[in-house]
Amino acid sequence: MYGARLCGTCLGATTMGLHHKLCHVPGGTFDLPHAETHAVVLPHVPAFNAPAVPEALAALRRALDVPDPERELHELGEQPGIPRSLADLDLTTADIDRPVKFAVTAPYGNPREASADDLRAVPHAAWAGEPRYGG
Numbered sequence: 001m002y003g004a005r006l007c008g009t010c011l012g013a014t015t016m017g018l019h020h021k022l023c024h025v026p027g028g029t030f031d032l033p034h035a036e037t038h039a040v041v042l043p044h045v046p047a048f049n050a051p052a053v054p055e056a057l058a059a060l061r062r063a064l065d066v067p068d069p070e071r072e073l074h075e076l077g078e079q080p081g082i083p084r085s086l087a088d089l090d091l092t093t094a095d096i097d098r099p100v101k102f103a104v105t106a107p108y109g110n111p112r113e114a115s116a117d118d119l120r121a122v123p124h125a126a127w128a129g130e131p132r133y134g135g
Contacts, residue, residue, distance in 0.1 A: 018103060018110040019045040022123055025099040032089045039082050040089065041126045043073035048122050052112035074131040085129030096127050 016024070019041060027037045047070040050057050060069040076082075083089055086096070100123060104116045125131075 015109040017045075018049070018108055018119075018122075021103040021106065021108045022099045022119075022126075025102045026086065026089075026091050026095065026123075029098065030091055030095060032086075032091060036083050036089055037086070039077060040084070040086055040129070041123070043070055043077065043131065044122045044126045046070055046073060047131075048114075048119075049110065049112045056111075071131060086123065086127040087129065091127060093127065096123050099123050 019038070022045065023034075023037045023041050026032050027034055046057070046060070050070060057069065061067065064072050066072040077084055097120060100116050100119045103119055
C-alpha cells in the first residue's frame with residue numbers, strides 16, 4: 001500500500017507524457033496488459049521525439065552505453081516473453097488511431113510538437129512491431 005501511495009503521489013505531481021497517453025487508451029479501452037503495452041510502445045516515442053531532444057538522446061546514449069538508444073530500446077523487446085507489437089496483444093488495425101485522437105485532444109507534455117498525422121506513425125509502428133528511427 002505504501003508503494004502504491006508513493007507511485008500515486010509521484011503521478012499526481014507531474015503530467016503524463018506522450019508515451020503514457022499513447023498507452024493509456026488502448027490499455028484501458030481494450031483491456032490490454034499494462035506492462036506489455038508500455039514495453040511495446042516504449043522504443044517508438046523516444047524515436048519520435050529524438051529530433052527535438054538531442055541533449056536527452058545524448059544522455060540516453062551515455063546511460064545505456066550504446067550508439068543508437070532507439071534501436072537498443074527496440075532490441076530489448078526481443079527478450080523472451082515480451083510481445084513485439086500491439087498486434088501481438090490483439091489490438092486490431094481498426095483501433096490503432098484511437099490513442100492518437102486522445103493524445104491530441106487531451107493536453108500532455110511532450111518536447112516535440114506534433115499533429116495527429118505526425119503522431120499516427122507512432123502507434124502504427126508499435127502495432128506492426130517495426131522499429132521507428134528518426135521520426
